[in-house]
Structure formats: structure tokens, C-alpha cells
Amino acid sequence: MLAEHSGGTVSDSTRELLGKAAELAGGLGGTAQVAVLGPADLAGQLGGAATVLWMDHPALAGYVPQAYEVALAHLLAERSPRLLLLSNATVGLDLGAALAVLWDAPMAAYATRLAVEDGVPVATCQVLGGKALAEVELPGDRGIATVVAGSFPASPPGTGTAPEVVAVPPPPGLDGVATRLRRVIEPEAGDVDITAADVLVSVGRGIGSKDDIEIVAELADALGAALSASRPVTDNGWLPKTRQVGKSGLKVKPRAYLAFGISGAPEHLEGMRDAELIIACNTDASAPIFDVAHYGTTADLFDLVPALTERLNG
Ligand SMILES: Cc1cc2nc3c(=O)[nH]c(=O)nc-3n(C[C@H](O)[C@H](O)[C@H](O)COP(=O)(O)OP(=O)(O)OC[C@H]3O[C@@H](n4cnc5c(N)ncnc54)[C@H](O)[C@@H]3O)c2cc1C
Structure with a gap:
């Protein structure tokens, strides 16, 4: 090896x-x-x-x-x-x-x-x-x-x-050998290591815009969790690449993984399906994320997330 x-x-x-x-x-x-x-x-x-x-x-x-x-x-x-x-x-x-x-x-x-x-x-x-x-x-x-x-x-x-x-x-x-390594450019320091988090609150394209990421970040704070994302969210620059879960991101195995507005494409599931507990929120009852979720809801994340945060902070 x-x-x-x-x-x-x-x-x-x-x-x-x-x-x-x-x-x-x-x-x-x-x-x-x-x-x-x-x-x-x-x-x-x-x-x-x-x-x-x-x-x-x-x-x-x-x-x-x-x-x-x-x-x-x-x-x-x-x-x-x-x-x-x-x-x-x-x-x-x-x-x-x-x-x-x-x-x-x-x-x-x-x-x-x-x-x-x-x-x-x-x-x-x-x-x-x-x-x-x-x-x-x-x-x-x-x-x-x-x-x-x-x-x-x-x-x-x-x-x-x-x-x-x-x-x-x-x-x-x-x-x-014709190629020589000139220098290694380290990723930006100071970001959270999502692979080490016990609880992850993960957000997908269902959030719709960068401005609304804040509501999910507030829930993550209230839970003491780290914030992660699906690829469209990092591709759009709404969160840094270091937060991406999946095939071309990071493989995570937290105690709990809460997915909001994530459909559950195979490339995403590859990175999180081994989480001990998966809870999914998606308005589409046929979304494949429900095939791996232990608990799920078809509530609208814009209703559920602020209500959860308020309950946790209250
Ligand atoms: C080679 C390759 C590598 C890839 N690597 C990765 C990877 O590492 N990670 C990754 O995530 N993807 C990866 N992808 C992309 C992957 O195929 C999917 O396109 C991506 O995971 C979809 O992200 P999403 O679930 O956030 O978005 P979508 O598939 O668009 O799903 C958004 C979901 O949000 C739901 N929704 C919308 N509004 C609401 C609302 N108000 N409340 C609740 N739910 C709502 C919708 O019903 C929908 O199911 C890769 C693809 C390829 C080809």
C-alpha cells in the first residue's frame, strides 16, 4: 500500500x-x-x-x-x-x-x-x-x-x-519528471472541520439564496452544531467549499445529520449516509433523502427552521 x-x-x-x-x-x-x-x-x-x-x-x-x-x-x-x-x-x-x-x-x-x-x-x-x-x-x-x-x-x-x-x-x-511542485496552497484557516462535528445541520439548494443561509446558521448555533451543505450551495459561493458534504466534498459520520432542502442525490448520500441519525426536511415527499432518513418531514423549511430555533432559544 x-x-x-x-x-x-x-x-x-x-x-x-x-x-x-x-x-x-x-x-x-x-x-x-x-x-x-x-x-x-x-x-x-x-x-x-x-x-x-x-x-x-x-x-x-x-x-x-x-x-x-x-x-x-x-x-x-x-x-x-x-x-x-x-x-x-x-x-x-x-x-x-x-x-x-x-x-x-x-x-x-x-x-x-x-x-x-x-x-x-x-x-x-x-x-x-x-x-x-x-x-x-x-x-x-x-x-x-x-x-x-x-x-x-x-x-x-x-x-x-x-x-x-x-x-x-x-x-x-x-x-x-517534467513537473515540479512549487508550493502547496493551504485552504483558508479558521473554518470548521465538519468531519469532526458531532451534529451537523446541512443546507441544500432548497434554501434558494445566500441571504437565507442565515436562518439555518441560527438553528445550527442553537443546537451547538456545525453548518454543512450540499454542492449547489458551495458552488454558488453561499458557503465555503470546506462545508461541502459528498462525493466531491467531505465524508461525514456525525451522531446526527439534519438535512434541510437537500434532495438526496447519490453524490450527496455518499458523504453522509453513515451518520448515526438522519433527519430530513423536504417539501417533496418523493425526495430520495427520505430513503436514508430515520425521521423526515415535508414541512417547508422556511416555516420549520425559525420555529425550531425559537423553541431551542426560548
Ligand atoms: C461528479 C459529481 C460529484 C458531485 N459531488 C457532490 C457532492 O460532493 N455533494 C453534493 O451535495 N452534490 C454533489 N454532486 C451534485 C449532485 O448530483 C446533486 O446535484 C446535488 O447534491 C443536489 O443538491 P441539493 O439536494 O441541494 O439540490 P436539489 O437536488 O436541487 O434539491 C433541492 C431540494 O430542496 C427541496 N426544497 C425546495 N424548497 C424547499 C423548502 N422551502 N423546504 C424544504 N425543502 C425544499 C426540493 O424539494 C429539493 O428536493 C455531484 C455531482 C457530480 C456529477
């Missing part, structure tokens, strides 16, 4: 893959090996893996897809793993298909479950934007799976036996 990291810390998705990689490796009669690209010393955060394959080179100083492709293609040719695990997020989606071609391997994308059955890796994958699932096998001697965030429990940092670190000399191809 590939360790994704930034600022010297491995990503949550990498910690989610660690335990699963060890389990699958056991089932396949091998060991879990983690590729670490770049200067960071991450071995202490990758307990549970047997080996860290560490490669450093100036082209790997930051994430550059072409450089990562060259480095990983080299490691795959040299090590011939049975299965490569990547996150199904920006990095994994960039690299998975390219490596499947370079390494001539089958790939299962959007995997939410992985197991070894009769010696063969089997992946359960989301298809049609998460409306259906497909179970696929990766027979033969190699395969790639990209795993949806939140599918497996994350290993807490610093747990498990420290892996052996093997320094792998970089291949000459890295000298010819």
Missing part, C-alpha cells in the same frame, strides 16, 4: 488501510509493505506493517502524480506484490488507473469491503455513484484496489510493532 502524508503526518485514509493491509496480507500468505515516498520519516506512524519501502528523491519532495507514478511503477516491478491498496481519494484516483496500465494489472475502484476468499482478493465496490454495489474478484498474480474513506477502522497512531525500514534507491526515471 501507499502511505499518503502531508506535513510529516500520515493521512487518516492511510491509517484506515494499515489494519486491512495486514489482514489481507495474512490471508494471502505474505506481509504488509508500505511505500513511503519523499523525505518524511513516517515509520513510527506505520506500526502494524511489516516493512516500509522508503524512497526519497528531489522529485518526491511533494505530491506530484507523474513522480509518484514513476516511483510506484518501479517498486511494483521490483517487489511484485499480490495486491496494491490505494485510497479512493485524490491521490489514489490519480494513480490507480495509471498504475493499472503501467503494471498491467486489474483494478477495483470505490471498494468498501475487501477480503480474501479461496486465496483470491475480492472487493465490494460502489457503482452508479453508490446506488448499487458490485462484488469483483482480482484473480491472477496482481491487482489494485482503491478504497473509499471510512470503510475500515483507522489504526490509532503509534500502535503495533514498528516496521523494518528498507531504503529503496530511486529509479533514474525520476530525474526526467
Whole structure:
């Protein structure tokens, strides 16, 4: 598997893959090996893996897809793993298909479950934007799976036996990588992390305008909740992109998710369907959000939201 990291810390998705990689490796009669690209010393955060394959080179100083492709293609040719695990997020989606071609391997994308059955890796994958699932096998001697965030429990940092670190000399191809990372532009600081919120009040296009977001923000305040949104709301600039839930936003798993004026498109559901409690308000009784909601109402949000806020504040 590939360790994704930034600022010297491995990503949550990498910690989610660690335990699963060890389990699958056991089932396949091998060991879990983690590729670490770049200067960071991450071995202490990758307990549970047997080996860290560490490669450093100036082209790997930051994430550059072409450089990562060259480095990983080299490691795959040299090590011939049975299965490569990547996150199904920006990095994994960039690299998975390219490596499947370079390494001539089958790939299962959007995997939410992985197991070894009769010696063969089997992946359960989301298809049609998460409306259906497909179970696929990766027979033969190699395969790639990209795993949806939140599918497996994350290993807490610093747990498990420290892996052996093997320094792998970089291949000459890295000298010819045409793209160099100049700088990383961090998102605006100070905004709320909606993935860490216990309760989310989420607003969709049904709110109609930026000015009316305020009524939902007041309800969120009254509940001590964070405010999140569907994509049209962030696309319109009514809330920052950091508040977007869904396929091209953030995956959230709060204790309670209150959806106001959100239809429940598959791309939105992908980001919130694992919330413990979902409450939806939508004037259209046939809106698909009601298929995942535990409680729902067809009240008009412009009647319900101020009344709720008043009750909570009163
Ligand atoms: C590749 C791709 C990625 C995407 N990624 C995301 C993503 O990350 N997140 C995301 O959310 N979407 C995403 N989308 C967009 C997604 O397909 C939907 O278009 C979007 O989720 C719809 O947002 P919505 O529910 O707010 O709007 P709509 O579908 O327009 O729904 C608005 C709802 O509000 C209800 N409503 C209207 N007035 C009221 C009222 N007064 N009171 C109560 N209810 C009312 C309506 O009945 C309607 O159901 C993506 C699409 C693609 C193709």
C-alpha cells in the first residue's frame, strides 16, 4: 500500500488501510509493505506493517502524480506484490488507473469491503455513484484496489510493532519528471472541520439564496452544531467549499445529520449516509433523502427552521 502524508503526518485514509493491509496480507500468505515516498520519516506512524519501502528523491519532495507514478511503477516491478491498496481519494484516483496500465494489472475502484476468499482478493465496490454495489474478484498474480474513506477502522497512531525500514534507491526515471511542485496552497484557516462535528445541520439548494443561509446558521448555533451543505450551495459561493458534504466534498459520520432542502442525490448520500441519525426536511415527499432518513418531514423549511430555533432559544 501507499502511505499518503502531508506535513510529516500520515493521512487518516492511510491509517484506515494499515489494519486491512495486514489482514489481507495474512490471508494471502505474505506481509504488509508500505511505500513511503519523499523525505518524511513516517515509520513510527506505520506500526502494524511489516516493512516500509522508503524512497526519497528531489522529485518526491511533494505530491506530484507523474513522480509518484514513476516511483510506484518501479517498486511494483521490483517487489511484485499480490495486491496494491490505494485510497479512493485524490491521490489514489490519480494513480490507480495509471498504475493499472503501467503494471498491467486489474483494478477495483470505490471498494468498501475487501477480503480474501479461496486465496483470491475480492472487493465490494460502489457503482452508479453508490446506488448499487458490485462484488469483483482480482484473480491472477496482481491487482489494485482503491478504497473509499471510512470503510475500515483507522489504526490509532503509534500502535503495533514498528516496521523494518528498507531504503529503496530511486529509479533514474525520476530525474526526467517534467513537473515540479512549487508550493502547496493551504485552504483558508479558521473554518470548521465538519468531519469532526458531532451534529451537523446541512443546507441544500432548497434554501434558494445566500441571504437565507442565515436562518439555518441560527438553528445550527442553537443546537451547538456545525453548518454543512450540499454542492449547489458551495458552488454558488453561499458557503465555503470546506462545508461541502459528498462525493466531491467531505465524508461525514456525525451522531446526527439534519438535512434541510437537500434532495438526496447519490453524490450527496455518499458523504453522509453513515451518520448515526438522519433527519430530513423536504417539501417533496418523493425526495430520495427520505430513503436514508430515520425521521423526515415535508414541512417547508422556511416555516420549520425559525420555529425550531425559537423553541431551542426560548
Ligand atoms: C461528479 C459529481 C460529484 C458531485 N459531488 C457532490 C457532492 O460532493 N455533494 C453534493 O451535495 N452534490 C454533489 N454532486 C451534485 C449532485 O448530483 C446533486 O446535484 C446535488 O447534491 C443536489 O443538491 P441539493 O439536494 O441541494 O439540490 P436539489 O437536488 O436541487 O434539491 C433541492 C431540494 O430542496 C427541496 N426544497 C425546495 N424548497 C424547499 C423548502 N422551502 N423546504 C424544504 N425543502 C425544499 C426540493 O424539494 C429539493 O428536493 C455531484 C455531482 C457530480 C456529477
